[in-house]
Amino acid sequence: METGPSIGRRHPLDHLIYLALGSNLEDRQANLRQALMSLAPGVEVLERSPIYETEPWGYQDQPRYLNQVVSGTTRLAPLALLQHLKSIEVSLGRTPSFRYGPRLIDLDILFYDDLVLESDELTIPHPRLTERAFVLVPLGDLAPDLRHPILGVTVLDLLQRLDRSGVRAFSPTT
Secondary structure, three states: OEEOOOOOOOOOOOEEEEEEEEEOOOOHHHHHHHHHHHOOOOEEEEEEOOOEEEOOOOOOOOOOEEEEEEEEEEOOOHHHHHHHHHHHHHHOOOOOOOOOOOOOOEEEEEEEOOOOEEOOOOEEOOOOHHHOHHHHHHHHHHOOOOEOOOOOOEHHHHHOOOOOOOEEEOOOOO
């Protein structure tokens, strides 16, 4: 787990967020790195999980993914944060595809403080978070005791319910 220089220091206007990053096209590791660098100034990254290589989810006939989770702070409202993330995806070269298809970069909001939000544009916490070991494993590295605001259980509790066999630590030599 890598930490940023200001971990633990929060301004009263800052919101604690957890974001998922994923890539399975071209230079996957460089895509994650570019996405991380592009988060500022809207998001200050506090911690980064290790990177994991994972089996595709939803649609199997595609390359393996690299996945990572970051914690950070933002002063952006939830929908503004979503727009910020979508603009990063486009600027890094993501093009429209089919649901669960291959992607150059994917950025998702997992948690935003303990907010529960459901709108046409955005659902927080992420609605499929509990089904996805490729998200819960790196999230568990950062915040195993984080409680899901709807379910009332921790990330560790959620992880214990999932098969983690398709998720393995990434090494650039693998």
